[in-house]
Amino acid sequence: MAPSPSIPNLQEIRRKCVTVHNSHGEKLVGVLHETNSLELVIICHGFKSSKDRIPMVNLAAAYEKEGISAFRFDFAGNGESEGSFQYGNYRREADDLRAIVEHFHKEERFIAAIVGHSKGGNVVLLYASNYKDVQTVINISGRFNLERGIEHRLGRDFKEKIKHNGFIDVRNRKGRFKYRVTEESLMDRLTTDTRGSCQSITNNCRVLTVHGSMDEMVPVEDAMEFAKNVSNHKLQIIEGADHEFTLHQDELSSVVVAFVKAGLGGRNYMAMPSESCKRTSGCIHSRF
Incomplete structure (x- = not known):
């Protein structure tokens, strides 16, 4: 991978498999795009999908290029993770996400954002309504009316x-x-009460909804409903984009990366590497 002119040492980026056990003892399998940054973005896939589908891979790579570590994983019963696939399962997938967040908290990482595509968008919002430990949430193509x-x-x-x-x-x-x-x-x-969950998200949590104007799976009107029911919300409609942003990957990546970077700017923790990062040579910190 070619180094970025703004972030030195990107040649040290590495990708590795990480497994985390959920509260049911099942292995959740993910890929860590490790830049040695303190900050980490967690990326969640949609219905009957996996960590290896677009846009999950492209989004992780986009954060990686900015020197921000990213982790994309399979919910239980999907992809390489253990467990049986279940229709619905919104609350249990939010619990899976909780296991991931707690794992990286123990690794002394700062969760810069949780990002979800399609059903994953609903899961990250549900997570934010139940837990108050992530201050940036990105909902991509989520469905409001379930x-x-x-x-x-x-x-x-x-x-x-x-x-x-x-x-x-x-x-x-x-x-x-x-x-x-x-x-x-x-x-x-x-x-699963989407409206109630959205209204329960605290005002200090920044939420971005990104939706394609040509999404034939989830109508763009659902994005408008998220905007009405989340207090600290930004809405971005990408003209001509379908549900997976097939022909609009660069535009999608640009929007979601910029939103996370805006949330990271000026925070004091940026200058304070974790103990685990101090022990790592070639440690990269995002520069915003």
């Missing part, structure tokens, strides 16, 4: 089907089994 989007996957009569059978098996276009939705997991989604 009652929408279910018919697309489960069919219009999903309520009747799941009441009758106790579950619905979701299959692909070729009829192959993808995953099972139980009544319990469906109710987990339907009883």
Whole structure:
């Protein structure tokens, strides 16, 4: 990787696998983009996705280029992590994120931001409503109205089907089994209070919502609802972008990196490396 003119020693950046156990004893697998910065950004993927999908990889690389360490990981039941996949699971994924945050707190890292794409956006907001230890939250393409989007996957009569059978098996276009939705997991989604969570986020927590104007999976109107219900909120609509910002990766990265850098500027901890960082040669601190 070519060194940045503003951050020396970027050739020392390394990527390594890190596993963290959640509260259920399951291994959560992630990739740490280590720049030896005190600051760390945690990146969360969306529904039935993984740490290795765009935009997770590109976002981590964008922070890495700025000298900010980043960690992207798989929720339980997804990607390389242990556990079984569950539809819904918003609260449990927020608990997974808690395990990640606590792990890096023990490593004496400052969590500069938690970033979530799609369902991950809902998870980081839910986390911020329950815990007050992260002051910058970025919601990318999150869904405000969780009652929408279910018919697309489960069919219009999903309520009747799941009441009758106790579950619905979701299959692909070729009829192959993808995953099972139980009544319990469906109710987990339907009883997750997005509005209440947003309104519970304290004013000293900065929240950015980024949404594509051409998102066909989650309508851009949902982004407007986040703006109405989070007190300290900034809204950024990227014109022409789809749900994964397929053709707008650079623009997305620019927006989310700038938001984190703005939150880091001028903080006193910037000049105070942690003990673990002091012991590391070639330690890099973000310069903003």
